[in-house]
Amino acid sequence: MTAIATPASSPLVDAIAxxxxxxxxxxxxxxxxxxxxxxxxxxxxxxxxxxxxxxxCRRCGLHYQNPRLTIDEIKYFYDDEYIAHRKKSDWGPLTxxxxxAMKRHDRQKDAIVSRFVRLTPRTQVLDxxxxxxxxxxxxxxxxxxxxxxxxxxDLSAHPSLAGVDFRCGLFYEQExxxxxxxxxxxxxxxxxxxxxxxxxxxxxxxxxxxxxxIIEVPRLDSMTFRLFGRRWPGLQAPQHTVxxxxxxxxxxxxxxxxxxxxxxxxxxxxxFFYFFAGAAFALLRGKGLNxxxxxxxxxxGQIALSPLLAxxxxxxxxxxxxxxRRRV
Numbered sequence: 090m091t092a093i094a095t096p097a098s099s100p101l102v103d104a105i106a107x108x109x110x111x112x113x114x115x116x117x118x119x120x121x122x123x124x125x126x127x128x129x130x131x132x133x134x135x136x137x138x139x140x141x142x143x144x145x146c147r148r149c150g151l152h153y154q155n156p157r158l159t160i161d162e163i164k165y166f167y168d169d170e171y172i173a174h175r176k177k178s179d180w181g182p183l184t185x186x187x188x189x190a191m192k193r194h195d196r197q198k199d200a201i202v203s204r205f206v207r208l209t210p211r212t213q214v215l216d217x218x219x220x221x222x223x224x225x226x227x228x229x230x231x232x233x234x235x236x237x238x239x240x241x242x243d244l245s246a247h248p249s250l251a252g253v254d255f256r257c258g259l260f261y262e263q264e265x266x267x268x269x270x271x272x273x274x275x276x277x278x279x280x281x282x283x284x285x286x287x288x289x290x291x292x293x294x295x296x297x298x299x300x301x302x303i304i305e306v307p308r309l310d311s312m313t314f315r316l317f318g319r320r321w322p323g324l325q326a327p328q329h330t331v332x333x334x335x336x337x338x339x340x341x342x343x344x345x346x347x348x349x350x351x352x353x354x355x356x357x358x359x360x361f362f363y364f365f366a367g368a369a370f371a372l373l374r375g376k377g378l379n380x381x382x383x384x385x386x387x388x389x390g391q392i393a394l395s396p397l398l399a400x401x402x403x404x405x406x407x408x409x410x411x412x413x414r415r416r417v
Contacts, residue, residue, distance in 0.1 A: 110162050111156040111162075114153070117151060118146070118340060121146055126143075127142075127143045127145040129143075132377075136378075137166065143324070152334075154329065191223065208232040212232065213235050215239070215273045216239075218276065223249045226250075226253075238253050239257075239260045239263055241258070259283075260288055261287045271299075272300060272301055273301075277358060280325075285341065302414070303412050305356040307322075307325075307329075308409040309332045310334035313363040313367055322362070323363065323407065333409070347415065355408050356409065365383075
């Protein structure tokens with residue numbers, strides 16, 4: 090991938106950042122500079138102004154955002170209201186239920202990981218895009234693993250990161266010395282990355298011989314994308330730089346010299362969130378989703394849709410996960 094030093098500007102982007110600096114990029118997967126418009130999206134989560142274009146590479150078919158905000162400008166969209174960094178803890182009468190749901194998410198990640206890696210106090214785990222570190226905290230409490238985490242934002246003061254070797258910055262710029270990991274996870278990280286192929290190759294080099302890399306991303310060729318189109322939550326513009334369908338995700342693993350151990354047509358993240366948020370985004374049309382007001386209908390809707398959600402692992406709702414190892 091190459092950033093092309095011909096920044097563009099638009100009035101809409103100027104409204105969301107001090108300079109409105111955009112940069113054009115070549116295809117992350119094949120390097121071609123030949124993309125055709127695919128879909129235009131807004132920041133439906135917070136309602137910040139701006140419209141962002143995803144293109145489809147004519148050579149390999151990868152869908153990616155082009156132009157994109159520069160890495161300095163994108164920081165504006167990772168403030169304390171960003172869903173993975175939220176500090177809010179009081180949800181009224183539903184606080185207990187909300188906390189249970191958040192812990193369930195980490196248990197679901199654990200359930201996937203434990204199928205492929207035996208976790209013990211000797212296990213070295215790295216979570217890339219760890220946010221406030223609740224998954225690493227869960228693994229430390231349950232298995233006693235040695236935990237490391239990387240995130241773009243400095244969240245080191247969060248209690249969940251106590252005892253974690255936390256690194257702030259770009260993953261591929263971190264120095265781990267001769268440390269090698271039994272498990273590297275990327276839960277909804279790769280679609281945010283500004284150089285995903287470099288990230289994959291860095292992860293490959295940091296794996297032990299029998300280590301596993303587990304990656305979960307939204308699935309573009311899914312039921313929820315067909316339902317919601319430009320209001321699909323998996324677009325998450327402008328934070329998402331690349332959109333993976335099954336074919337392009339597997340192609341990226343191949344290009345990074347990673348062997349896919351197993352492909353899962355689901356993930357730890359609840360697919361219902363994409364049904365709920367997609368419907369809300371279609372109704373609100375770029376005004377932003379107030380999670381405090383949405384929490385009651387969210388849980389009620391989850392209960393109502395539970396018969397369908399029971400088939401989440403068999404049907405192609407919204408998520409996908411790949412489990413990889415270093416190619417021998």
